[in-house]
Amino acid sequence: MDRGLVAAFLFLGGVFMHIPDGFLEAKTWLTTAAVSTGILGYSVMKTKQELNDRQIPKLGVMAAFIFAAQMINFPVVGGTSGHLLGAALATILLGPWSASLVLATVLIIQCLVFQDGGLTALGANILNMAIIGTFVAQVVYRPLSKLLSKLTSRKWPVALASFIASWLSVVVASGAAAVELALSNRIPLEVGLPAMLGVHALIGIGEGVITAAVVLAVWQVGFSPSRLEKGGAYSE
Amino acid sequence: MSFLEKLPTVGGWITTVEPRVKVVAIFIFVMIATTLHNKTILGAAFLLLLGSSLVVGISLVYILKRVVFILPFGGLMLLLLPFVTPGDPLFTLHLGRLELAATYEGWEAALLPGLRMITAFLGMVLLAATTTLPEILHALKHLKVPRILIVLMEFTVRYLVVVLDELSRMQTAKKARAFAAGKNLWHWHTIKTLGSTLAILFLRSYDRAERVYLAMLARGYDGNLPCCGHCQNLKKDDLCWGVGVITMAGVFKFFDMGGQQWISLLK
Structure with missing residues (x-):
């Protein structure tokens, strides 16, 4: 128990999920890189179906937006601040396939330019944030918003x-x-998992509040993501 | 935004090495460095990279500024590992009622990834400081990375400046209206303002994306960006440099796997 507490305490200083080089063994980073490459390839295919191949410039501007959104600090508690991960925000606004491409782009640039996240850990970082993060957001958001909108205003x-x-x-x-x-074999699961989940349950509140505020504001203007899809107002 | 500039951070011969060679050589070096087990050899690789970084003119201040990015995760993991690995106690920390025992095994377990992390990090700094992002992207394009990803990254980099300018104008406007951010997440006014800032930024970026796309269509964009056309030839010097770097990594790996014993067997 003590160890879990210590872990949580130390992680609180400011944790982001950009794993640096050196923490993952070769078998782990090779596997995650292969999985990420495969899924990203599928995303590219799906994006081409949903969007037009020529609309890549649009996704680029959106990636720049997510990049900028990650740079905005919001207050968390007692003067400390956090920043957005943006996976859910991108998924809700752009759809899951485009969102995973956009986030992967941001992660690659962060790795190559700022050394934020390691080269060998890039596959794992993309898997965690650009693929699992967007997938979870997609699976939860659509049905939940439909279900809830039946109940209230x-x-x-x-x-x-x-x-x-x-x-x-x-x-x-x-x-x-x-x-x-x-x-x-870096950190045993029974220590690492509760620590990571515990701290990110707190960090996630900030992410959630800001994402909700942004989505709400976008929604009230009358923006709908369907405009991005093929056959939408601007598709050709 | 310094990383978007046409010129790399440092000057000198290394910036003229063909980016393709640099990217491949340093990527291989970094990948091999993260698989080393011997701490002495890792230390040697670290010193070699640090030495060459300083020689090509990367300042220590520049490196230290970059270290800040890996500290949130890497630093904390290293602080954490000695305390969570079971083994012989090395020293004990007293935090009020809490007693923390750092173990000898834990310290050993933290040192290895720590050395790997900093070595790989220096390798990436060496690449990033001597090569601009457009050069790296151009190199990756020739190395058969899917075109769609490259184009996406090129556009991201181009429009990041525009979007960030937009953002800073909005921040100025907020300041001019005497907005002061609250200290907590439950300061509703702050959250609402940040939310609407990002929302407006999104809508403006989205509108801009439409206009950019239409403008590009008008100029005959068909999904392909032409290459510069003068990048097919690799110079011999550059190739030698690349082979040298990869050989160096190979030598480290050789000794890491116990190469010196094999040499003594040959005698």
């Missing part, structure tokens, strides 16, 4: 569904990072 279901989706996406992604570290 128009505004709150969207906010609540985005909060839950982004909170879960952060927590599950951090759990995946803990599993990868455990598979590399």
Whole structure:
């Protein structure tokens, strides 16, 4: 128990899921890199179906937006601040396939330019944030917002569904990072998993609140993601 | 945004090495460095990279500034490992009622990934400081990375400046209206303002994306970006440098797997 406490305490200083080089064994990073490459390849295919191949410039601008959104600090508690991961935000606004491509792009640039996240850990980082993060957000957001909108007025279901989706996406992604570290025999799962999940359950609240605020504001303007799809107002 | 500039952070001969060679050589070096087990050899690789970084003109301040990015995860993991690995106690920390025992095994377990992390990190710094991002992307394009990802990254980099400018104008506007951020997450006014800032930023980026796309269509964009056309030839010097770096990594790996014993067997 003490060890779990210590872990949580130390992690609280400011944890992001950008795993650096050196923490993952070769078998782990090779596997995660292969899995990420495969799924990203599938995302590219799906994006081409949903969007037009020529609309890649649009995704680029959206990736720049997510990049900028990650740079905005929000206050957490007592003067400390956190920043967005953006997986759920991108998924809700752009759809899961485009979102995973956009986030992978951001992660690759962060790795190559800022050394934020390691080269060998890139596959794992993409898997955690760009793939698992967006997948969880997608699986939770759509049904939940539909279900909730049957119960109450128009505004709150969207906010609540985005909060839950982004909170879960952060927590599950951090759990995946803990599993990868455990598979590399770095930190035992029974210590790492509760610590990562515990801390990110707190960090996720910030992510959730901000995501909900953004989605709500976008929603109130009358934006709908369907405009991005093929056959939408701007598709040609 | 310094990383978007046309010129790399440092000058000198190394910036003229063909980016393709640099990318391949340093990627291989970094990958091999993260598989080393012997701490002495890792230390040697670290010193070699640190030495060459300083020689090519990367300042220590620049390196230290970059270290900040790996500290949240890497630093904390290293602090954590000695305390969570069971084994012989090394020293004990007293935090009020809490007694923390750092173990000898834990310290050993933290040192190895720590050395690997900093070595790989220096390798990536060496690449990033001597090569601009457009050069790296251009190199990756020739190395058969899917075109769609490269184009996506090129656009991201180009429009990041525009989006960040937009953001800073919005921050100025907020300041001009005497907005002060609250200290907590439950400061509703702050959250609402940040939320609407990001929402407006998204909508403006989205609109801009539409306009950019239409403008590009008008100029004959068909999904392909032409290459510069003068990048087919690799110079011999550059190739030698690349082979040298990879050989160095190979030598480290050789000794790491117990190579010196094999040499003595040959005698």
